[in-house]
Amino acid sequence: xxxxxxxxxxxxxxVPGPGLLLLGVVVATVAVSGVAAGVMDCAAAGCGLxxxxxxxxxxxxxxxxxxxxxxxxxxxxxxxxxxxxxxAAMPRRTVTLAAKATxxxxxxxxxxxxxxxxSLLAGRLLLPGGGFTPEHGYPPLSLxxxxxxxxxxxxxLYLGxxxxxxTGVAVAVRDQVAACGAVLGLLHLFPIVVLMxxxxxxxxxxxxxxxxxxxxxxxxxxxxASMPVGPWAxxxxxxxxxxxxxxxxxxLLRLRDA
Amino acid sequence: xxxxxxxxxxxxxxxVRGWMAGxxxxxxxVLGLGLLFAAGGHSSCSQGPVEVPxxxxxxxxxGRAVEDRFFFVSxxxxxxGGITAxxxxxxGQIRLPDATPGVRNVVSGVVPWAKAGIMVxxxxxxxxxxAAVMVTGAHGVRMQHDFTEDVAGSAGGAPRxxxxxxxxxxxxxxxxxxxxxxxxxxxxxxTGLAHRVRIGLFAASPGDVRVVRNPLGGSAxxxxxxxxxxxxxxxxxxxxxxxxxxxxxxxxxxxxxxxxPHHPGAFVGNGGTFALTGTGDIAPDTSNGRIEHALxxxxxxxxxxxxxMVSFATAEYRRGLIRTTLLAxxxxxxxxxxxxxxxxxxxxxxxxxxxxxxxxxxxGILRGNGVFTLPVGTLTEVRxxxxxxxxxxxxxxxxxxLGLLFRRGAAAAxxxxxxxxxxxxxxxxxxxxxxxxxxxxxxxxxxxxxxxxSIPEYxxxxxxxxxxxxxxxxxxxxxxAVLCAYAVVALGLAAYRLERRDA
Numbered sequence: 090x091x092x093x094x095x096x097x098x099x100x101x102x103x104v105p106g107p108g109l110l111l112l113g114v115v116v117a118t119v120a121v122s123g124v125a126a127g128v129m130d131c132a133a134a135g136c137g138l139x140x141x142x143x144x145x146x147x148x149x150x151x152x153x154x155x156x157x158x159x160x161x162x163x164x165x166x167x168x169x170x171x172x173x174x175x176x177a178a179m180p181r182r183t184v185t186l187a188a189k190a191t192x193x194x195x196x197x198x199x200x201x202x203x204x205x206x207x208s209l210l211a212g213r214l215l216l217p218g219g220g221f222t223p224e225h226g227y228p229p230l231s232l233x234x235x236x237x238x239x240x241x242x243x244x245x246l247y248l249g250x251x252x253x254x255x256t257g258v259a260v261a262v263r264d265q266v267a268a269c270g271a272v273l274g275l276l277h278l279f280p281i282v283v284l285m286x287x288x289x290x291x292x293x294x295x296x297x298x299x300x301x302x303x304x305x306x307x308x309x310x311x312x313x314a315s316m317p318v319g320p321w322a323x324x325x326x327x328x329x330x331x332x333x334x335x336x337x338x339x340x341l342l343r344l345r346d347a
Numbered sequence: 348x349x350x351x352x353x354x355x356x357x358x359x360x361x362x363v364r365g366w367m368a369g370x371x372x373x374x375x376x377v378l379g380l381g382l383l384f385a386a387g388g389h390s391s392c393s394q395g396p397v398e399v400p401x402x403x404x405x406x407x408x409x410g411r412a413v414e415d416r417f418f419f420v421s422x423x424x425x426x427x428g429g430i431t432a433x434x435x436x437x438x439g440q441i442r443l444p445d446a447t448p449g450v451r452n453v454v455s456g457v458v459p460w461a462k463a464g465i466m467v468x469x470x471x472x473x474x475x476x477x478a479a480v481m482v483t484g485a486h487g488v489r490m491q492h493d494f495t496e497d498v499a500g501s502a503g504g505a506p507r508x509x510x511x512x513x514x515x516x517x518x519x520x521x522x523x524x525x526x527x528x529x530x531x532x533x534x535x536x537x538t539g540l541a542h543r544v545r546i547g548l549f550a551a552s553p554g555d556v557r558v559v560r561n562p563l564g565g566s567a568x569x570x571x572x573x574x575x576x577x578x579x580x581x582x583x584x585x586x587x588x589x590x591x592x593x594x595x596x597x598x599x600x601x602x603x604x605x606x607x608p609h610h611p612g613a614f615v616g617n618g619g620t621f622a623l624t625g626t627g628d629i630a631p632d633t634s635n636g637r638i639e640h641a642l643x644x645x646x647x648x649x650x651x652x653x654x655x656m657v658s659f660a661t662a663e664y665r666r667g668l669i670r671t672t673l674l675a676x677x678x679x680x681x682x683x684x685x686x687x688x689x690x691x692x693x694x695x696x697x698x699x700x701x702x703x704x705x706x707x708x709x710x711g712i713l714r715g716n717g718v719f720t721l722p723v724g725t726l727t728e729v730r731x732x733x734x735x736x737x738x739x740x741x742x743x744x745x746x747x748x749l750g751l752l753f754r755r756g757a758a759a760a761x762x763x764x765x766x767x768x769x770x771x772x773x774x775x776x777x778x779x780x781x782x783x784x785x786x787x788x789x790x791x792x793x794x795x796x797x798x799x800x801s802i803p804e805y806x807x808x809x810x811x812x813x814x815x816x817x818x819x820x821x822x823x824x825x826x827x828a829v830l831c832a833y834a835v836v837a838l839g840l841a842a843y844r845l846e847r848r849d850a
Contacts, residue, residue, distance in 0.1 A: 128783045137559075149777075153769070157761045164757065168665050266661070266756040270654035273764045277772050278647055284776050285643050288387055 093179050093188035100175075101162060101192060110158040111200040114151045114248070115207065122147030122208035126215040134225045141240045141310040143221075144212020144230060148244050148305070151204055152251045156272040159193050159255035164265040172347050182342045190256045190335060197252040201245035209241060236310040243307030243324055250327040251276070254300065257334025261341050275330075276301050293317050300330045352676050352685040359668075360659055360689055369655035370697040373648035373739070377701040378708075380644025385709035388636070389716045403719050404632045405473035405599070412635060412721050413494045415473040416599035416627025418612030419466065421547025428586015429512035430465045430546050432579045433526065434482045434505045437463055439575035441555050459485035460809050461552040463577030463623065465511045467518055468545050469537070471596045477629070478535035479549065480509045480520030484575070489807065490520035490533035494631050497807035498533035508581070516540045526581065546584060547593065550577045550612070550625030558811050568811035570634075572610060576624040599627060630808040636720045637817060638728060639799040641709030642702060642735050646771070649742055650764060652698075656690045656743040657759045660750025669850045680842040683751055687744045687838050695740035702735045723801045734798030734827060741827075741834050742767055745792065748837035752844055766792045766833070774814040781813040785820040792833040794819075797826025 101107050125146035131138055166172040179185045213230040221227040232238050255272045262268040279299040286292045296302045296317045306316050306323030313319065318326065360366055392401040404412040439461055443452045464481030478492035480500070488500030488507060500522050501507075508523040516539070520532040554570030595614045603609040613624040663669040676682050706728065710720045723731075746763045753759040770793035774784035788794050797819035804812045812818040819826055 125779070128780060130780065146777075149773075150769075153761060153765060157757055160757050168756070264658070264756070266654045266658045266760045269757050269760040270650050270764070273761065273768075274647065274650045277764070277768055278650065280776050281643070281646055281772055285384060286387060288389075291387070 090184055090188060093181075093184050094191065096175070096179060097185075097188045097192050100171075101196075106161055106165075107158060107196070110154055110161065111196055114154045114158070114197070114200045115204045117154055118147040118151030118204035119207035119211055120147065121150040123211035123215060126212040127219070129216070129219050129221075131220040131225050131227065133220075136220075136225070137312075138221075139309055139311045140212065140216055140221050140227045140230060141209075141237050142305075142308045144216060145205065145208050145240060145244050145308045147208050148205070148247065148308070149301070151201075152248060152276060152301075153273060155197050155200075155248050155251050156255040156276065157269065158197065159252050160259045160265055160268045160272065162189060162193055163256055163259035164263060164268050167263045167347075168265060176347050183339055186256075186260060186335070186339050186342055190253055193256055194249045194252045198245060198249045201248040204248070205241050205244045209237070234310075239320060240308045240310055243320060244305075246324060247304050247307060247327060250304065250324070250331045251300075253331035254327070254334045257331065257336070257338035260338030261334070297326065300327045303327065349681065349685065352681055353689060355672070355675065356682075356685045356689040357693070359663075360693055363659075363662075366655050366659060369651055370693060373651040373655075373694075374697045374701040376648045376651065377642065377644045377698065378705050380647065381641040381705035381709050382712065384643060385641060385712035385716075388713050388718045390718045392717075401717050401719070402601075404635065406722070407474045407494050407631075408476055409493070410722055410724070411494065412632040412719070413474055414599075414628050414630050414632050415475075415494075417549050417551035417629055418614065418623050418625035419468070419471060419545070419547060419549045419596045419598050420593050420614050420621065420623060421466075421468070421471070421545040421596065422584055422589045422591055422593060423543060424467070424513065424546040424584070424586045425543050425588035426586065427514050428546065428584070428589060429510065430467075430548075430585070431508065431510045431526075431581065431583045432465050432548060433508045433581040434463055434577055434579050436578045437461060437482065437484065437505050437575055439484075439552055439573060441573045442571040443555070444557065444569075444571070457484035457575055458552060458555050458573050458809070459483065460628070460807065461573065461575040462489070462629075463550040463575060463579070463625070464509050464548070466547065466549045467511055467513055469541050471545060471598060473599050476537045476540060478511070478518040478520070478537060479629070480511055480522065480532055481549075482507050482509070482577075484552075486807075488522045488532060490535070491629070491807065492518070492535035492537065494629065495805065496535065497805075500532035501530070505577075511546070513544070513546070513586070543588065546586070546589065548579055548582065548621060548623055549629075550575055550623040551628055552626050553628035553630070553809055556809050556811060558813070568816070572626065574610070574624060574626045576613075576622055578620060578622050580620045582619065582621060628808070631802075631805055632721060633802055633805070633808065633810050636713060636718055638706040638710065638720060638723060638801050639731055639735075639817065640720075641706045642731070642799060644705075645702070645735055645739065645799075646768060648698070648701075649739060649767060652694055652739050652743050653746040653763045653767065654760055656694070656746035657750040657756055657763060659690060660686060660747045661754060661756040661759060664754045664850075665756070673850050679845040683748070683838060683842040683845055686751070687747045687834075690743040690747045691740040694743035695736050698736040698739040699733070702732045706732065721802055727801050730823060731799055731801050734823060738795050738798055738827065738830065741795065741830050742792075745830075745834040745837055748834060748841040751841035752837065767795075768793070771796055776815070781815070784814040788814055788826070789820050789829070792830045794821055794826040795830025797821045798823045 259268040303323040304327035307320040439457045461484035462481040466479035468477035469475040487502040490498045508526045510521040521529045523529045552573045552575035597612045600608045615622040749759040770787040770791040774787045
């Protein structure tokens with residue numbers, strides 16, 4: 090595995106794309122979170138908004154770039170034909186995939202920490218201006234608060250799981266554009282389909298299955314009882330999606346010609 | 348020359364099986380998801396323990412679904428004539444969200460669009476043509492007719508004198524502070540108005556609409572019962588055939604499970620003073636399903652179309668075919684335009700049958716399930732059908748332009764999806780405030796989705812006019828123009844870069 094990791098790391102580090110994308114993850118997450126924290130307002134106590142969730146809103150933008158990173162790392166090789174060389178040098182395909190997934194996820198987690206911390210800082214600075222004040226029942230955001238810490242750590246893990254999910258889908262689909270479409274469609278359109286469904290029971294089930302809806306339940310700090318899934322269970326749903334994508338992608342990688 | 352370029356691009360698009368399959372899939376997605384959505388929609392109403400088909404809303408003369416519920420105290424009028432009355436006071440009650448669950452929370456007050464005044468109506472049937480001049484809770488004096496038309500008079504409320512005069516098909520509404528100095532509020536022309544009509548006093552009070560933000564995303568609105576009691580005096584009726592007694596009609600009242608009217612209106616006449624109590628509204632119906640709901644699958648089709656068209660543009664760079672293409676047709680800008688035209692036209696040709704067939708099919712299925720779809724005029728329906736197909740076509744042009752600009756498939760696909768789909772998703776299905784959602788749908792390419800809105804906003808009807816409820820901040824074609832502008836600018840940039848850069 091060390092050789093595979095070293096080889097994948099070399100490929101990643103020697104092109105400018107991944108570095109820029111990781112920077113993009115941080116910038117997009119913090120920027121969108123900051124905008125959300127700036128525009129939301131809470132006019133009176135009991136406005137029903139979750140300040141932590143608002144300040145982590147940018148994770149929904151950051152995840153698109155995480156998906157792009159994973160897709161670029163995997164499908165880039167198929168686009169250029171490099172994959173033939175990779176697999177000739179490292180014939181144990183499952184291990185190669187594991188090395189790729191480890192690296193992409195590790196880098197995402199590394200970028201996720203500053204992205205999430207920056208978002209919380211932006212929220213801490215901007216939210217009081219929109220009425221999220223102690224008088225309205227919103228103490229300043231702080232990681233000393235157990236729920237906030239869970240939301241922050243969970244958001245970083247969520248980004249990591251999105252990286253795994255995208256890696257698996259990319260290996261299965263191979264084409265860059267199709268892989269981007271599949272991952273972004275799964276992430277962004279599932280919530281729309283959930284809202285479209287009129288039957289409330291079915292809506293609840295779909296909500297529990299949707300990677301974004303269920304996964305971001307980990308960001309909730311208020312009104313946990315009304316959520317269709319609990320915070321960690323929601324992250325478990327994304328983990329299942331990621332595992333299914335990786336297993337499917339791994340099997341296809343073993344069975345198909347490259 | 349141009350024809351040959353177009354033919355070359357069409358040949359490239361046509362001969363890649365995956366791309367044709369993608370376009371066909373996008374059109375099947377529109378149809379399939381539309382039908383799935385329709386099949387999943389059910390509604391049932393109960394009358395006591397018995398389940399009955401839900402009542403369909405009444406239709407106005409122009410075929411529009413309307414709400415026509417108010418208390419009407421009227422006499423018959425043959426030919427020309429008129430009525431004068433003074434509205435002296437308006438009081439009422441509003442039901443608020445329960446503070447203690449299960450305990451009714453009713454306060455006294457009048458909602459802004461509570462209305463009381465005088466009316467000429469063709470008959471007491473729901474949906475019949477009418478013209479009325481009225482005092483409202485907070486919007487001053489208004490003259491309204493045929494449900495959608497509304498003209499503002501002076502800003503003051505009660506007490507106020509009102510006068511309505513019928514001359515043939517023309518009805519003139521006037522107001523006065525003292526019964527001597529009259530100013531015209533407006534005139535209504537009710538074409539084909541019958542010789543014998545009803546003329547009298549009315550009161551109505553629309554539900555109090557409150558919007559609740561859903562913590563899971565989106566928002567929901569709830570309408571709660573309100574009622575207004577208007578006191579009127581100095582009532583005089585002029586004209587032939589008006590000599591009979593006042594007849595009282597609780598127009599559109601629903602019967603409760605016990606057979607008694609639900610929230611009945613009331614009328615108390617005491618000498619020359621009349622007190623009318625009414626609930627409901629006289630307005631276009633905006634609460635039922637819309638034809639564009641059947642086209643929600645377009646969002647998913649859009650992702651497929653973007654993926655196909657980005658590939659169509661970038662595959663040439665990956666395979667080196669671009670050099671052959673530019674050797675055969677060295678005028679690079681033209682090549683970019685030809686590619687975009689072929690992409691747009693092919694997408695439109697695949698999408699149009701699906702967008703044309705889906706709404707009527709979905710409407711039929713929904714009708715079978717007891718769900719009513721708001722009828723719209725033929726022109727509006729054609730605009731929605733053609734507009735949504737054109738939306739996909741312009742998205743295809745934008746995707747080709749971004750593909751030529753970035754040359755890398757993944758980057759172009761993410762850019763196109765982020766520009767088109769993400770703002771729409773955030774505006775309609777997230778916890779963003781309505782005002783931010785509106786700006787997203789004004790400034791980003793997602794503004795183009797406005798072309799699917801079939802029911803307009805009515806300034807005189809209270810409602811939840813937010814993107815989450817299907818109301819776009821820009822008019823349909825203006826929103827579509829924003830998307831087109833983005834596509835044209837992107838294509839221009841792509842052509843410019845193509846000329847300047849080595850392929």
